[in-house]
Amino acid sequence: MENNIAIKELILKMADDALIIGHRNSEWTGIGPVLEEDIAFSSMSQDKIGHAWALYMILQEPFGDIDADTKAFNRTEKEFTCCHLVEYPIGEYDFSIMRHFLMDKAEYHRYDLLTQSSFLPLQHLSKKVKGEIKYHVMHAETWVEQLAKGNEESKARIQSALDYAYPIALSIFEKSDNEEFLKNENIFGGEEALFNLWHEDVKKHIEHYGLKMPSVTDMNKHYGGRKGYHTEHLAPLLKEMTEVFALDPKAEW
């Protein structure tokens, strides 16, 4: 049973991250700096919400949880286990691009690790999702490099977006108390292993782009999300996201 709790926790946080970042980034639809970016952010958001749906389905099918829509739209803030990084408003484009870079690199490595998972529903889904996230990563890399190598202003802005977003991005790697089970059962290699892969990859790219890696001493400053403690930004997001669903939760669409 403990094993199930650990697996369910892992799937739920992945799903909540995907749903919330998907919703956040969909806010760029119609207001992107160029038309292609409108489309790119919209497509990536659609992918993410699809990933969230597929993960909620795993909770529903083998574990008998509630259906995906109810899971997505009918929980209290405290029941969400997304990390703080995905909750922040879209802000300026430099922040959104940097968050996208840091988040998708973590997602890519997480799904990559999970392609070896002994928990088959997650292994199968990860093999599929990894290929989709690859496109998200390529999009993020292209833009971070372009802005880093653009002009003085774009370089300064993307550096300051990195300095701001990087400590918040560490919220992704907040450990669960049940993580040992996942490691022992070869379900997931754990947040620390994931962080190490992510850090090496991010550092390599950031330095290649001529940017400076921020030095962070306090890993857990933005922790809490995985345990249901969120930033002030999540509640308004949930309110907006669930507005239509809440009018009639039992409606047949």
Added chain:
Amino acid sequence: MVETNNISIEQIWTLLEAVKDPEIPVLSLVDLGMITGVAFVEEHVEIKMAPTFTGCPALAYMQKQIKNQIEKNTGIPTEVIIDKETQWTSDNISIAGKEKLKKFGIAPPMKKACGISMQSLKYVPCPYCNSADTVLRSTFGSTLCRAMHYCNSCKQSFEQFKPI
């Protein structure tokens, strides 16, 4: 081979060829390589389908189309199951499917073995004039499975079915 109402598995496959991708109407789900299994299970037909993209919004629509097509033509109850164990890749698209895509004006995906990187995605021959002088506009397009390109030779925008 189990047969029900004198219908064979081969006939089911033939019937499936008429079920088209709602976003690319020249292409059948068979051309796309999305059908991963057809079997008679007890008194019904069971069809397995692997989605192209996890978040594809047309999935439920396609399931319904398949069910209607088989039930209407054979009278046998049909169940369409999403195959989660098989991961669809663009390499599943048949040669005939790639030819149909090109005729429709969408550049077919290159084999995944060619690598998926910004570099390898840049050079896609134009489906209209075959020119190699094209540029990648965006790796995201009008649907989840398409990227946008521009041909410098015939001065037209075109889409590519992304390798995935």
